[in-house]
Amino acid sequence: MTTMLTKPNDPQPQEWLASDLSLGNVASYKPFTFVDGEGVRCSLYVSGCKFACPGCYNKVAQNFRYGSPYTQALEDQIIADLAQPYVQGLTLLGGEPFLNTQVCLQLCRRVRAEFGHTKDIWSWTGYKWDELLVESQDKLDLLDLLDILVDGRFLEAEKDLTLQFRGSANQRIIDVPASLEAGEVKIWANLKR
């Protein structure tokens, strides 16, 4: 007997909008982590995602109501933590950062204002690169602020726990500025596997 694998949801372009969906909630904040990208990082997990990937690593955070509101005090704490010289940058995860752009844009703009490009910004997303390019302006604005995007749904059929920073082989670690400039996906130069 074969087991049917269910698939994540596939949105139409601009079908899902943060302005309709996000409640501005945060599932958790983890300062000084080593697993959410290169170097020591501060990770913000926003609440709410509609991809509903079977096997999602953070199912509770698919709910937009989960967690607690993003606050100015939390933002100030993140900025203070990022200021530590051994911290390489900020990571956005979820949930879906691109369906919580109110929170993510505010934070990323502050990071750029305070640190310029001395701290990098990574984000995970369930959207594929090409899907994001035809998405709503808030998503494009967030993409513009990133250094690295890990793209695509988590697909159980392509699950591979040996990959760097991603759970399935379809997902890519994308150099965002290089890709925007080239007009095609450019993979992160430090990729090992």
Ligand code: SF4
């Ligand atoms: S895109 Fe990420 S957070 Fe959303 S359901 Fe899939 S694995 Fe979970």
